[in-house]
Amino acid sequence: FCPTVVCVSATRACRSASYCRNQVINALICYYASQARRHKIRFEAQADYPEQCPVPVTEVTVILGNLLENAVEACLREKNGKCSIRLRIFRKNSSLVFLTDNTCSGTVPFDADGKTPLSSKRKGVGIGVSSIREIADRYGGDTLFEQKAGMFYASVWLQIPEKADN
Numbered sequence: 001f002c003p004t005v006v007c008v009s010a011t012r013a014c015r016s017a018s019y020c021r022n023q024v025i026n027a028l029i030c031y032y033a034s035q036a037r038r039h040k041i042r043f044e045a046q047a048d049y050p051e052q053c054p055v056p057v058t059e060v061t062v063i064l065g066n067l068l069e070n071a072v073e074a075c076l077r078e079k080n081g082k083c084s085i086r087l088r089i090f091r092k093n094s095s096l097v098f099l100t101d102n103t104c105s106g107t108v109p110f111d112a113d114g115k116t117p118l119s120s121k122r123k124g125v126g127i128g129v130s131s132i133r134e135i136a137d138r139y140g141g142d143t144l145f146e147q148k149a150g151m152f153y154a155s156v157w158l159q160i161p162e163k164a165d166n
Contacts, residue, residue, distance in 0.1 A: 017029075017030050017033060019033075019045050019046075019047040020047035020048070020049040020089070021049070021051055022049050022051070022053075022057065024057045024061060025047065025049050025057065025060060025061070025064065025089075026047075028061055028064055028065055028068070029045050029047060029064070029068070029087065032065075032068035032069070032071075032072060032085075033045065035072050036072055036075070036085050039072070039075070039076060039083075040081070040083075041072065041075045041076075041083045041084065041085055041103075042083065042084035042085070043084070043085050043087075044084070044085070044086045044087070045086075045087040045088075046087070046088050046089070046090070047087070047088075047089040048089060048090045048091065049089050050091060050096070050160075053096065053160065054160050054161060055096065055139060055158055055160060059135050059138075062128075062131050062132070062135060063098055063131075063132050063135055063136075063156055064089075064098060065128075066128030066129070066131060066132055067087075067098060067100045067132070067154050067156070068085070068087065068100065069128065070100075070102075070126075070128060070129075070154070071085045071087075071100050071102035071152070071154075072085065072102075073120070074102050074103070074104045074152055075102055075103050075104075077106060077120075078103055078104070078105060078106075079105075080105065082103070083102070083103040084101075084102065084103055085100065085101070085102045085103075086099075086100065086101045086102070087099070087100050088100075091160075092157075094159055094160060094161065095141065095157040095158065095159055095160070096157065096158045096160050097155070097156070097157045098154075098155070098156040098157070099153070099154070099155050099156075100153070100154045101151055101152070101153050101154075102151065102152050103150065103151060103152075104147055104150065104151060104152035105150045107147075108147045108152060110145075111124075111125055115144075115145065116129060116133070116145065117129060117145050117147075117152075129143075129145070132156055135158070136156055136157070136158060139158035139159050139160065140158075140159035141156065141157045141158040141159050142156075142157060143155065143156050
Protein backbone atom coordinates (compact mmCIF):
# COMPACT_ATOMS: atom_id res chain seq x y z
CA PHE A 1 0.00 0.00 0.00
CA CYS A 2 1.61 3.25 -1.16
CA PRO A 3 -0.26 6.42 -0.04
CA THR A 4 1.44 8.75 -2.55
CA VAL A 5 0.46 6.70 -5.59
CA VAL A 6 -3.05 6.28 -4.19
CA CYS A 7 -3.51 10.04 -3.68
CA VAL A 8 -2.50 10.97 -7.21
CA SER A 9 -4.57 8.20 -8.81
CA ALA A 10 -7.56 8.72 -6.54
CA THR A 11 -7.91 12.35 -7.55
CA ARG A 12 -8.83 11.20 -11.05
CA ALA A 13 -11.00 8.30 -9.84
CA CYS A 14 -13.10 10.38 -7.40
CA ARG A 15 -14.63 12.86 -9.77
CA SER A 16 -17.99 11.10 -9.80
CA ALA A 17 -18.05 8.98 -6.64
CA SER A 18 -18.58 9.98 -3.05
CA TYR A 19 -18.50 7.29 -0.39
CA CYS A 20 -18.04 9.53 2.67
CA ARG A 21 -17.37 13.16 3.63
CA ASN A 22 -13.77 12.63 4.71
CA GLN A 23 -11.75 13.48 1.60
CA VAL A 24 -8.80 11.22 2.42
CA ILE A 25 -10.93 8.17 3.20
CA ASN A 26 -13.13 8.87 0.17
CA ALA A 27 -10.08 9.17 -2.10
CA LEU A 28 -8.72 5.86 -0.83
CA ILE A 29 -12.02 4.07 -1.43
CA CYS A 30 -12.29 5.67 -4.88
CA TYR A 31 -8.79 4.50 -5.78
CA TYR A 32 -9.50 0.85 -4.94
CA ALA A 33 -12.97 1.05 -6.50
CA SER A 34 -11.35 2.19 -9.74
CA GLN A 35 -8.70 -0.55 -9.50
CA ALA A 36 -11.41 -3.16 -8.99
CA ARG A 37 -13.61 -1.90 -11.81
CA ARG A 38 -10.62 -1.69 -14.17
CA HIS A 39 -10.22 -5.43 -13.66
CA LYS A 40 -13.98 -6.09 -13.94
CA ILE A 41 -14.32 -6.80 -10.22
CA ARG A 42 -17.71 -5.80 -8.80
CA PHE A 43 -17.10 -3.20 -6.07
CA GLU A 44 -19.62 -2.06 -3.46
CA ALA A 45 -18.92 0.29 -0.56
CA GLN A 46 -20.93 1.85 2.23
CA ALA A 47 -18.89 4.17 4.41
CA ASP A 48 -20.54 5.80 7.39
CA TYR A 49 -17.27 7.30 8.58
CA PRO A 50 -17.49 9.80 11.49
CA GLU A 51 -16.66 13.37 10.52
CA GLN A 52 -14.65 13.94 13.70
CA CYS A 53 -13.00 10.57 14.15
CA PRO A 54 -10.53 10.46 17.07
CA VAL A 55 -8.39 7.88 15.26
CA PRO A 56 -5.76 9.66 13.12
CA VAL A 57 -6.58 9.42 9.42
CA THR A 58 -3.08 8.03 8.82
CA GLU A 59 -3.93 4.97 10.90
CA VAL A 60 -7.32 4.55 9.27
CA THR A 61 -5.69 4.65 5.83
CA VAL A 62 -3.29 1.88 6.88
CA ILE A 63 -6.25 -0.30 7.84
CA LEU A 64 -8.40 0.56 4.86
CA GLY A 65 -5.59 0.56 2.29
CA ASN A 66 -4.33 -2.85 3.36
CA LEU A 67 -7.81 -4.41 3.54
CA LEU A 68 -8.72 -3.16 0.06
CA GLU A 69 -5.33 -3.90 -1.50
CA ASN A 70 -5.52 -7.49 -0.20
CA ALA A 71 -9.08 -7.85 -1.50
CA VAL A 72 -8.19 -6.61 -5.00
CA GLU A 73 -5.10 -8.83 -5.13
CA ALA A 74 -7.12 -11.88 -4.04
CA CYS A 75 -9.68 -11.24 -6.76
CA LEU A 76 -6.93 -10.89 -9.37
CA ARG A 77 -5.75 -14.41 -8.45
CA GLU A 78 -9.23 -15.84 -9.12
CA LYS A 79 -9.67 -18.02 -12.19
CA ASN A 80 -13.47 -17.94 -12.56
CA GLY A 81 -13.69 -14.26 -13.52
CA LYS A 82 -16.74 -13.40 -11.40
CA CYS A 83 -15.30 -11.50 -8.48
CA SER A 84 -16.63 -9.01 -6.00
CA ILE A 85 -15.47 -6.82 -3.15
CA ARG A 86 -17.78 -5.37 -0.53
CA LEU A 87 -16.64 -2.74 1.99
CA ARG A 88 -18.60 -1.48 4.98
CA ILE A 89 -17.48 1.14 7.49
CA PHE A 90 -19.81 2.05 10.33
CA ARG A 91 -20.12 2.98 14.00
CA LYS A 92 -21.58 0.43 16.37
CA ASN A 93 -21.86 1.59 19.97
CA SER A 94 -18.32 2.63 20.89
CA SER A 95 -16.66 0.85 17.96
CA LEU A 96 -15.60 1.91 14.50
CA VAL A 97 -15.98 -1.17 12.30
CA PHE A 98 -14.35 -2.00 8.96
CA LEU A 99 -15.63 -5.05 7.08
CA THR A 100 -14.44 -6.36 3.73
CA ASP A 101 -15.72 -9.42 1.91
CA ASN A 102 -14.11 -10.57 -1.29
CA THR A 103 -14.20 -13.52 -3.63
CA CYS A 104 -11.52 -16.04 -2.69
CA SER A 105 -11.91 -19.64 -3.84
CA GLY A 106 -8.25 -20.62 -3.34
CA THR A 107 -7.06 -21.83 0.04
CA VAL A 108 -5.68 -19.10 2.27
CA PRO A 109 -3.03 -20.40 4.67
CA PHE A 110 -3.30 -19.22 8.27
CA ASP A 111 -0.69 -19.14 11.03
CA ALA A 112 -0.49 -21.81 13.74
CA ASP A 113 -3.25 -20.23 15.86
CA GLY A 114 -5.57 -20.20 12.82
CA LYS A 115 -6.42 -16.52 13.32
CA THR A 116 -4.04 -14.66 11.01
CA PRO A 117 -3.71 -15.20 7.27
CA LEU A 118 -0.19 -15.69 5.96
CA SER A 119 1.24 -13.46 3.26
CA SER A 120 0.95 -14.40 -0.40
CA LYS A 121 4.11 -12.34 -1.06
CA ARG A 122 6.56 -13.50 1.57
CA LYS A 123 7.04 -16.09 4.29
CA GLY A 124 4.96 -15.59 7.42
CA VAL A 125 2.32 -13.04 8.33
CA GLY A 126 2.14 -10.07 5.97
CA ILE A 127 3.24 -6.59 6.93
CA GLY A 128 -0.21 -5.17 6.13
CA VAL A 129 -2.12 -7.63 8.31
CA SER A 130 0.43 -7.13 11.11
CA SER A 131 -0.07 -3.35 10.85
CA ILE A 132 -3.85 -3.72 10.96
CA ARG A 133 -3.67 -5.93 14.07
CA GLU A 134 -1.26 -3.54 15.78
CA ILE A 135 -3.57 -0.56 15.22
CA ALA A 136 -6.62 -2.54 16.38
CA ASP A 137 -4.75 -3.51 19.56
CA ARG A 138 -3.71 0.11 20.15
CA TYR A 139 -7.39 1.15 20.14
CA GLY A 140 -8.64 -1.73 22.29
CA GLY A 141 -10.17 -3.40 19.26
CA ASP A 142 -9.65 -6.66 17.46
CA THR A 143 -9.50 -8.34 14.07
CA LEU A 144 -11.11 -11.41 12.58
CA PHE A 145 -10.08 -13.04 9.31
CA GLU A 146 -12.09 -15.95 7.90
CA GLN A 147 -12.44 -17.87 4.69
CA LYS A 148 -15.58 -19.82 3.89
CA ALA A 149 -17.78 -20.69 0.93
CA GLY A 150 -15.51 -19.07 -1.68
CA MET A 151 -15.27 -15.78 0.18
CA PHE A 152 -12.71 -14.11 2.43
CA TYR A 153 -13.99 -11.98 5.30
CA ALA A 154 -11.87 -9.41 7.13
CA SER A 155 -13.26 -7.55 10.14
CA VAL A 156 -11.53 -4.83 12.13
CA TRP A 157 -12.99 -2.88 14.98
CA LEU A 158 -11.53 -0.05 17.01
CA GLN A 159 -12.86 1.29 20.30
CA ILE A 160 -13.62 5.00 20.08
CA PRO A 161 -15.60 7.35 22.33
CA GLU A 162 -19.33 7.35 21.56
CA LYS A 163 -19.39 11.11 21.00
CA ALA A 164 -16.57 11.08 18.43
CA ASP A 165 -18.59 12.69 15.65
CA ASN A 166 -19.93 15.71 17.54
